[in-house]
Amino acid sequence: MKTLVLATILLCVALPVWAVDSVDPNGVNINSTGATTVFLTFRGTTGQTTQEAFWCGEITVPANTVSNQNPCVPGTFFGSLPVRFDQGRTEANNFTDIMTIPPSVARRAMQSARDGNKSSFFYVRKFESNGAAQYIAVTCRMAGGGARVPFALTEARPYFxxxxxxxxxxxxxxxxxxxxxxxxxxxxxxxxxxxxxEIVKPGDVLPEEFDLLPEASLPLSQRGLQKRYQVLQSFDIFLPPNGEASIPGPEPEILPNTLIGPYQVLFRIEATFDKEGNSNTGVVTVASGGAAGFTMPTLRYYVGSDEDVSQARREAGLEKTLRLLPVKQGEVNGSNLLLFNWLDIHYAAIYKLELHITGEEPFVAIRKSGLESYQLPPWIQAKALEAGSARWRVSAFNKNGKRLARSDWQKLTLTDNNPQ
Structure with a gap:
C-alpha cells in the first residue's frame, strides 16, 4: 500500500499541470456589423494544447482570469471559432491566436444587446495539459469598423x-x-x-499556405521564415477608416511574359504597429497591423505559345475566328502586287497583318477599321518571290487593345508572280 501511494506521488510530480496565466490584449473593440480579426497572445502556455475556442454573452469570472471550468453562462453561447479561421500557433511559452469573429457571431451579439443585454461579449479559449483544462476569456466590445478597431483585413480580392x-x-x-x-x-x-x-515564375518552388499569410498573422519568431520570391514592386499606403480600398498592382510592363508556364503574383503584407491591436508577449510588444485570419489569394496567369493561347480563347468563347479571303494581284504603277483581303469584325478598331517569309524577319502591317485589305509593298513582295513561300494571318483588336479575333495561318506559295 505504501509503495502504491509513493508511486502515485512520484507520478504527480513527474506530470506537472501547466496553466495559461494571461492574454494580451484582454479587451478589444470589434465591428458590430461584420467580421473582425485581432492578434492575441496567450501567455504561459508551455506544455498545453488548444483546439477549441468560442464566444458567449456572459461569463462567470472576470475576463483575463484563468478558470478550471467553462466560464460561459448557459444559454449565452454565440458560436465556435470555425476551423478555417483557426490560425493559432505555438511560440516558446506563448500561444499566438488570430481571433476572427464571423459576421454571424457579431449579429448574435447585436441581437442580444437589442434584447437588453450588455453590448459586450467574450471570446474564450480552452487549454489542456495532462487531462486538466483551463479557460481564459477576452472582452469583445461592440463598435463600428472605424479607427478604434484593430487594423486588420477581412477580405481580399485580387484581379486582372x-x-x-x-x-x-x-x-x-x-x-x-x-x-x-x-x-x-x-x-x-x-x-x-x-x-x-512578388512573382512566382515557372520552375520556382510553389508557396505553401504558411507563405501566403500576412506577416502580422504569425508569431514573432516565425516572421521572416516565409519563402521569398522576386520582388516586382513595393507599396506603403495609409488606409483611412473607410473599410474598403482598391490597391493598384504592379505595372503591367514589369510582369514577366517570356517563359511558357504558370505564374503567380503574390500580395505580401508586412506587419505595422497598430495601437488598437498590438500585443504584449510578456517580453516585447508585437506589431499586429495588417493581420488576417486567412491566406492572401494570388493572381494567376498562364503564358503559352501564340497558337495555343488563341485556340484556348476560341474554345472559351473569348475570341472569334477571322476569315481570310483569297489573295489577289492588283495593278499598281505597272507592277502586279499582292492584295490581301479579309472580312470585317464587329467592334474592331485596328487590324494587324503578319507575313512570315521563309528565312526573313516577320513583316507586320497595321490597318484601321474599314480598310479590310492590304497591298504588299514591292520590296516585301520581292523577298517573298525569292523565298518562294510564305504564310500570313490577320488579327483584330478593339480600341482598348484587346484582341477580338484572329485568323488561322494561311500558306502562300509564289511562283512566277502567281499566288496560290
Whole structure:
C-alpha cells in the first residue's frame, strides 16, 4: 500500500499541470456589423494544447482570469471559432491566436444587446495539459469598423482588369502585354499598409499556405521564415477608416511574359504597429497591423505559345475566328502586287497583318477599321518571290487593345508572280 501511494506521488510530480496565466490584449473593440480579426497572445502556455475556442454573452469570472471550468453562462453561447479561421500557433511559452469573429457571431451579439443585454461579449479559449483544462476569456466590445478597431483585413480580392471585367486568372501569349492588376481590400480600423508584390515564375518552388499569410498573422519568431520570391514592386499606403480600398498592382510592363508556364503574383503584407491591436508577449510588444485570419489569394496567369493561347480563347468563347479571303494581284504603277483581303469584325478598331517569309524577319502591317485589305509593298513582295513561300494571318483588336479575333495561318506559295 505504501509503495502504491509513493508511486502515485512520484507520478504527480513527474506530470506537472501547466496553466495559461494571461492574454494580451484582454479587451478589444470589434465591428458590430461584420467580421473582425485581432492578434492575441496567450501567455504561459508551455506544455498545453488548444483546439477549441468560442464566444458567449456572459461569463462567470472576470475576463483575463484563468478558470478550471467553462466560464460561459448557459444559454449565452454565440458560436465556435470555425476551423478555417483557426490560425493559432505555438511560440516558446506563448500561444499566438488570430481571433476572427464571423459576421454571424457579431449579429448574435447585436441581437442580444437589442434584447437588453450588455453590448459586450467574450471570446474564450480552452487549454489542456495532462487531462486538466483551463479557460481564459477576452472582452469583445461592440463598435463600428472605424479607427478604434484593430487594423486588420477581412477580405481580399485580387484581379486582372481586362476587357472581360475583373478576373483572377488570365491567359496570355508570349510577350503579349498583360492587363493592369489590383486588389480590393475589406478591412477594419485604420493604419499603414506596407508590403510588396512578388512573382512566382515557372520552375520556382510553389508557396505553401504558411507563405501566403500576412506577416502580422504569425508569431514573432516565425516572421521572416516565409519563402521569398522576386520582388516586382513595393507599396506603403495609409488606409483611412473607410473599410474598403482598391490597391493598384504592379505595372503591367514589369510582369514577366517570356517563359511558357504558370505564374503567380503574390500580395505580401508586412506587419505595422497598430495601437488598437498590438500585443504584449510578456517580453516585447508585437506589431499586429495588417493581420488576417486567412491566406492572401494570388493572381494567376498562364503564358503559352501564340497558337495555343488563341485556340484556348476560341474554345472559351473569348475570341472569334477571322476569315481570310483569297489573295489577289492588283495593278499598281505597272507592277502586279499582292492584295490581301479579309472580312470585317464587329467592334474592331485596328487590324494587324503578319507575313512570315521563309528565312526573313516577320513583316507586320497595321490597318484601321474599314480598310479590310492590304497591298504588299514591292520590296516585301520581292523577298517573298525569292523565298518562294510564305504564310500570313490577320488579327483584330478593339480600341482598348484587346484582341477580338484572329485568323488561322494561311500558306502562300509564289511562283512566277502567281499566288496560290
Amino acid at each position: 482588369d481586362g476587357a472581360e471585367g475583373q478576373v483572377a486568372v488570365h491567359l496570355a501569349a508570349q510577350k503579349e502585354a498583360l492587363p493592369s492588376t489590383g486588389i480590393t481590400l475589406i478591412y477594419n480600423g485604420t493604419g499603414r499598409l506596407k508590403g510588396r508584390w
